[in-house]
Amino acid sequence: MESILNQLFWIWSLISVLPEWLRIFLALFMLLQLARLILLYIVPPFFNLLCRSLKKMLYLFSYPVMAILKSILRSRREAGRSGIPIWINIIEEMFALFERSFNKMIQLFMKRRRNKTRIKRWTFLAAMAFVILLTAAIMNNPNEWYTQKWKNAEIWLNQDHVHIQTSGASPDPKELILNKKYEEGGNIREAPTLTSPRLYTISNGEIVHFLNEEQVDSIGIKWLKVQTSNGIEGWISALIVREK
Secondary structure, three states: OHHHHHHHHHHHHHHHOOOHHHHHHHHHHHHHHHHHHHHHHOHHHHHHHHHHHHHHHHHHHHHHHHHHHHHHHHHHHHOOOOOOOHHHHHHHHHHHHHHHHHHHHHHHHHHHHHOHHHHHHHHHHHHHHHHHHHHHHHHHOOOHHHHHHHHHHHHHHHHHHHHHHOOOOOOOOOEEEEOHHHOOOEEEEOOOOOOOOEEEEEOOOOOEEEEEEEEEOOOOOEEEEEEOOOOOEEEEEOOOEEEO
């Protein structure tokens, strides 16, 4: 698990230096290409197999039904009634409709094989256009869900790696107090970001212990992981504290 997290971190480190719009574009591009591969190579064969199986099941089901209907019509003719009841016509039309539908789907699958190159090209171009439009929409109108999920993903990757890297930290943590210009108090947050929930507010002169972990968030603020005297652990901005 540790090696997987390390690999994720180094991959993310390479991506994190890119502009945000490019990172969004790459993420959407990979997701849509994965969806495109599924639609091109997994879904059609599955539906083709399903249609062929349903067609065989239709034959197995319709054969005894049609035999019964034939017997009923023969009995009617022997009784001197030559007309065909409408309900028999309805049943026959339903079986014919299902058979035509399954045959049409199978034919479409065969046409897809003949036009495979053209379909791949047009689906790729459509996916690229959709990625560009969606990236522009997100960058111009970022909603709360996107902001929280995107920042949380960055925090999770960075935080896990910092935890791995600092597992052998010094047992004697530094003591920190508030800077003079922040005498009204400072917030300790659940994660190293300004949008993270507040866990505790330290007062002027109160000592917190630095746990030898630090991070820089997406807007350049440096955060320190600390522990209060009553055991609360969280993250505090390095701008508002100093070493005692």
